[in-house]
Amino acid sequence: MQTMLFEELGLSPNEAKLYESLITYGGSGVSTIALRSKVHRSNAYDSLRRLIEKGLVYEVFGQRETVYEAVDPGKLLEFLEEKKSKLESVLPALLSTYKKHQAAEQAYIFKGIEGVKNYLRLALKTGADIHSFAAKGAWFDPRLTTFLQWFLKEAKKKNIKYFHIFDHEVREKLPNVLTSVGKPYTFLPKAFSTDSTIDVFGDHVVTFTGLGLGHVEDDITIFVLVSPCLAESYRTWWKMIWELLPKK
16 A cells, blocks of 8 residues: 555545555546546546546546546656656745744754754754764764665765764774775773764754664654854864864
8 A cells, every 4th residue: 555655655545545446446537536536526537637637647538528637647747756856846935035044053953864864964954074972983873874875875965074073883893884984983881881872063953862872762852052152162072072182
């Protein structure tokens, strides 16, 4: 059943049911489609009309009744591209309006895996180097693999550099993380591992609680502080600890 996927792509519940029915069973009249998809016949007419407008369904006119056929599911990619193009056309104006109302100093919270993605998008948007303290390679949680690959690619385009002070365990248990992020990095002494991390970039100080070695807890909380003065202070403290730690 792909109904949920179709809804995530922007179809209404009824549209998703009808479209899946047409893909599964082939074209038919509205009564048969409504029965198969368990959508009331009167609602099926309206939903089919919207699917036709979206280019996902077309009509075949016969002698008895009109038959509705699903367009090749590859059309869904075009459907998404069209929505993306519409968003891109208005995005500069939206961003301009958004920035007008941003305070010079503010604080907010992200939660869960999607919150981690929001944090990484924020880091990309800022485009500044990232200084990380007590890092654990949590970005490399398997649930973030595809997103992380995209992030690292985009960060490279923006020439974002990473400076990591890792927890001690990363050295032995996650050598792939060290290879991926690259130097410079060093490690905290073994006795000072925690479940928290601090990242500093641009005017942002980001603290995490709910991180494990190479993974993110489901209930992770990400506290984001925006303050030029505070961020510069954290960078200074980071550099002090960096200088005090042994290098190999």
